């Protein structure tokens with residue numbers, strides 16, 4: 001039987017400088033814009049100009065898209081939209097692997113992730129669970145693969161601005177089909193659960209001399 005170390009960090013750990021710091025600042029801007037709202041007295045035209053100037057600067061120094069794809073997949077990915085410290089869309093969620101082969105993590109979501117008033121958007125919950133189930137497959141003892149079917153059940157609304165716990169585990173695998181489940185909890189109660197069938201298949205990582213697409 002495979003044995004696992006206690007509580008292994010599975011999500012890329014953010015640095016407090018370089019691109020990770022810039023991305024953290026970008027997340028703060030996205031949050032602040034939504035909090036400010038259309039009636040804000042902030043000088044929005046000036047802000048838009050400043051933000052455009054920043055984007056111009058980034059674009060000026062960005063590699064070709066295919067070169068960037070190669071770079072993104074050259075090592076341990078840091079760009080995904082759930083845990084990635086280089087992705088401003090990622091909340092980010094920090095996942096850990098547990099000795100029993102399951103994964104767990106916590107996250108607190110703010111206004112950009114709102115669905116019903118004061119509650120997390122259901123599509124965001126599905127995104128977090130899809131990713132957590134995928135990570136559980138790669139952490140656990142069985143095979144991993146791509147999401148084939150994801151069933152999501154919304155048991156109760158999921159609160160914004162409160163710490164959520166996300167858990168996932170691989171239940172079984174047979175041939176190329178993998179069954180994986182998980183849930184999002186608030187205050188110890190299950191808000192959302194997911195039951196997924198993953199299929200053991202992988203898209204090849206882009207490499208430089210193949211064009212990187």
Ligand SMILES: CCCCC/C=C\C/C=C\C/C=C\C/C=C\CCCC(=O)SCCNC(=O)CCNC(=O)[C@H](O)C(C)(C)COP(=O)(O)OP(=O)(O)OC[C@H]1O[C@@H](n2cnc3c(N)ncnc32)[C@H](O)[C@@H]1OP(=O)(O)O
Nearest residue numbers: 080130131134135138146147148149175176177197199201
């Ligand atoms: C963020 C990074 C994500 C990329 C991960 C890669 C590496 C990263 C490194 C570490 C990983 C760490 C974390 C991963 C985190 C998150 C994961 C994100 C998950 C995704 O974001 S992933 C994108 C969404 N996903 C797709 O984009 C799939 C598109 N689709 C296809 O690529 C094919 O459609 C495929 C492959 C699904 C099947 O195609 P196929 O031809 O290989 O399969 P085939 O027909 O041979 O069936 C073989 C057996 O699977 C059963 N089966 C087939 N299809 C099924 C289905 N849909 N549902 C349920 N069961 C199904 C059959 O019933 C048969 O079962 P049986 O053997 O029992 O008869």
